[in-house]
Amino acid sequence: MMALDISQNKHADVSMEEKDRLFAEMKSDDRWNHVLNGCYECGICVASCPSAKFYDFSPRIIAQAAAREDTDLMYTLMSDSVWDCSQCFSCDRCPRENSPGQIITIMREVAVKNGLKTAKEALQGYGRIIYKIMLTGSQVSPDMLQPDAFPDWGTHVYEIADNLEDWRKALPPETLHTTETGWKIDEKTIIELYLIWHMTGVMDLIEGVDEGLYDIIVDVMEEKLEEAGYDDITFD
Amino acid sequence: MLHLPILKAEDRKQVIDPANAPKEDLREELFQLEKEGELEVIRVPEPYMELTTKFGRKKKIPVEKTWHHKSCGQCGHIPGYSSSIFWLNREFGLDYHDPTDQTSCTAWNYYASATSNPEAQAAVAIRNFASAAEVGYFPLIHCGTSFGHYKEVRHALVHQPELRRKVRAIMEKLGKKLVLPEEVVHYSEWVMAMKDRIAEKQTIDMSNITATVHPACHYHKLIEEDAIYDSEIYGAQRSAIITGTLQALGVNVGDYSTWFDCCGFGFRHILVSRDFSRSFSVQRKIEVMKEEVNPDIVVTHDTGCVTTLDQSQFAGRAQDRKVGLPVMSDSQIAALAMGAHPYKVLQLHWHNTDNKAFLEKLGLDREKLWAEFESEVSDIRAGKKEFMTWEDAK
Ligand code: SF4
Ligand code: SF4
Numbered sequence: 001m002m003a004l005d006i007s008q009n010k011h012a013d014v015s016m017e018e019k020d021r022l023f024a025e026m027k028s029d030d031r032w033n034h035v036l037n038g039c040y041e042c043g044i045c046v047a048s049c050p051s052a053k054f055y056d057f058s059p060r061i062i063a064q065a066a067a068r069e070d071t072d073l074m075y076t077l078m079s080d081s082v083w084d085c086s087q088c089f090s091c092d093r094c095p096r097e098n099s100p101g102q103i104i105t106i107m108r109e110v111a112v113k114n115g116l117k118t119a120k121e122a123l124q125g126y127g128r129i130i131y132k133i134m135l136t137g138s139q140v141s142p143d144m145l146q147p148d149a150f151p152d153w154g155t156h157v158y159e160i161a162d163n164l165e166d167w168r169k170a171l172p173p174e175t176l177h178t179t180e181t182g183w184k185i186d187e188k189t190i191i192e193l194y195l196i197w198h199m200t201g202v203m204d205l206i207e208g209v210d211e212g213l214y215d216i217i218v219d220v221m222e223e224k225l226e227e228a229g230y231d232d233i234t235f236d
Numbered sequence: 237m238l239h240l241p242i243l244k245a246e247d248r249k250q251v252i253d254p255a256n257a258p259k260e261d262l263r264e265e266l267f268q269l270e271k272e273g274e275l276e277v278i279r280v281p282e283p284y285m286e287l288t289t290k291f292g293r294k295k296k297i298p299v300e301k302t303w304h305h306k307s308c309g310q311c312g313h314i315p316g317y318s319s320s321i322f323w324l325n326r327e328f329g330l331d332y333h334d335p336t337d338q339t340s341c342t343a344w345n346y347y348a349s350a351t352s353n354p355e356a357q358a359a360v361a362i363r364n365f366a367s368a369a370e371v372g373y374f375p376l377i378h379c380g381t382s383f384g385h386y387k388e389v390r391h392a393l394v395h396q397p398e399l400r401r402k403v404r405a406i407m408e409k410l411g412k413k414l415v416l417p418e419e420v421v422h423y424s425e426w427v428m429a430m431k432d433r434i435a436e437k438q439t440i441d442m443s444n445i446t447a448t449v450h451p452a453c454h455y456h457k458l459i460e461e462d463a464i465y466d467s468e469i470y471g472a473q474r475s476a477i478i479t480g481t482l483q484a485l486g487v488n489v490g491d492y493s494t495w496f497d498c499c500g501f502g503f504r505h506i507l508v509s510r511d512f513s514r515s516f517s518v519q520r521k522i523e524v525m526k527e528e529v530n531p532d533i534v535v536t537h538d539t540g541c542v543t544t545l546d547q548s549q550f551a552g553r554a555q556d557r558k559v560g561l562p563v564m565s566d567s568q569i570a571a572l573a574m575g576a577h578p579y580k581v582l583q584l585h586w587h588n589t590d591n592k593a594f595l596e597k598l599g600l601d602r603e604k605l606w607a608e609f610e611s612e613v614s615d616i617r618a619g620k621k622e623f624m625t626w627e628d629a630k
Contacts, residue, residue, distance in 0.1 A: 054512050086500070125508045133340060138340050142315075153547045156550075170609070171583065173318065175311075199406050200352075
């Protein structure tokens with residue numbers, strides 16, 4: 001395991017102005033003041049944290065850096081550590097009512113929004129999931145259970161993959177006979193979801209982290225939106 | 237590994253005192269915002285049941301007219317989880333709606349990749365809530381992730397006028413209203429509220445079964461004031477969810493020292509860094525349960541928890557770790573207690589761990605039951621029937 005290197009100016013190639021700007025973006029988030037109230041350094045968050053048990057990772061360091069407004073260290077943490085977090089929110093038991101996990105959510109969002117190289121790397125291999133959720137409205141589908149995707153889940157994945165179509169038909173709820181989505185989802189519902197992604201700027205986020213994936217998603221969406229009668233999808 | 241002593245409920249009790257609740261009752265602000273024309277509140281339909289929350293507030297749990305907000309992970313990979321919930325509703329003759337105008341909450345992706353933002357997440361939630369309101373049903377949330385996320389979305393929308401304004405504008409473009417439910421209700425709360433009625437219809441004795449319980453982090457750690465507690469269970473030091481249901485069914489619930497730990501799911505880890513998920517769930521959960529309780533079964537109430545605790549044991553076995561515990565949801569156990577078919581309804585063949593010993597301990601003829609399911613599949617393969625129906629699953 002790589003030790004977490006929090007030495008000063010680790011990312012010397014990035015200017016302090018840029019680090020300050022990214023921190024200011026985090027701080028301007030509406031949630032910031034609800035999730036950070038200073039820190040006792042008590043370590044209760046670390047004791048509850050699953051990621052701290054298996055990675056060189058500490059929610060206390062994150063809360064401390066955020067409270068001290070150490071923009072240099074915050075940049076280091078958002079470039080690495082934040083992707084170790086399990087987002088379980090066990091750290092919400094903080095006596096100061098901090099939520100290091102939620103600070104991390106904000107840090108990740110800023111990293112993605114600004115297309116940080118490390119965010120792109122962290123999301124490598126994740127395109128399939130983003131593709132599924134954005135285009136089908138169902139993040140997990142039966143046809144994702146393929147042995148090459150889950151070799152560590154053993155032979156039963158082969159059995160499921162081999163019997164998939166028939167086992168889906170042998171499910172009593174009528175909505176569950178699907179293989180490409182978790183359940184049967186209306187076309188109109190999917191269109192509404194596409195409109196939400198466009199209106200909320202999520203498409204721009206995807207473009208920032210994975211342009212190839214963005215192009216594929218836009219192609220499919222535009223065709224479906226056009227079929228549904230939406231020629232112009234500019235929203236302000 | 238260092239194991240902390242297990243806190244015995246009788247040693248220390250938390251006094252539930254609603255008069256001194258440190259957290260607000262969000263519903264008061266919700267109804268105030270409704271009066272001001274900011275949003276509409278979906279009322280819990282009558283008749284409803286009541287359960288006690290962490291700080292003593294009574295939470296309304298609908299009996300019926302429920303709109304089933306399904307879970308992508310349950311429906312996709314452990315579908316017997318959802319079919320057991322529907323089966324229970326049908327056995328009680330309750331009116332429910334299984335919508336096709338529903339998307340995932342998309343929170344799994346959000347917690348994993350951050351490729352979204354609060355406006356999008358809130359809009360997805362409200363689109364689903366509006367869909368429930370349009371057909372006159374009340375949302376019942378199947379997934380622990382969706383449940384935690386929707387509690388947060390509701391909290392944020394009540395406290396952030398700017399977020400409300402943005403989401404209202406999006407909903408207007410979709411021809412929908414900004415609606416929020418009076419309560420965010422998880423299916424396991426419905427199961428718990430129905431526990432005595434389930435026990436009345438119980439046909440399978442479970443008194444020789446010992447279980448360990450794993451509660452979902454996003455159920456009881458996020459917006460903790462909305463989780464169910466009971467002074468008779470763990471002295472109200474911990475959530476009574478699942479444990480209360482199992483005890484009503486006569487199951488012996490064994491306690492273990494890493495109860496509070498998460499399952500190792502990690503959102504992104506289960507997809508792209510499974511070494512962490514596997515190690516955590518085996519070393520911090522399954523092995524500790526085995527060592528301290530050696531239960532017949534692990535019962536949990538969330539998509540990610542069933543998936544991680546069940547699927548991770550395969551690799552653990554390959555490394556000679558102390559694994560080998562079947563994992564099921566409380567809905568599956570409740571349905572099984574009432575006589576549901578282990579394969580046609582509980583769909584246990586989608587689970588990874590071996591449940592043979594567990595079913596046999598309950599006196600069930602596993603081979604015969606599997607043959608019955610296989611016969612349904614053969615009929616489908618032979619084109620004799622298109623699907624297995626609820627009637628066939630009886
Ligand atoms: S949310 Fe992240 S930082 Fe907090 S306890 Fe969970 S893994 Fe640790
Ligand atoms: S629990 Fe809270 S106060 Fe204690 S170290 Fe963690 S963030 Fe700081």
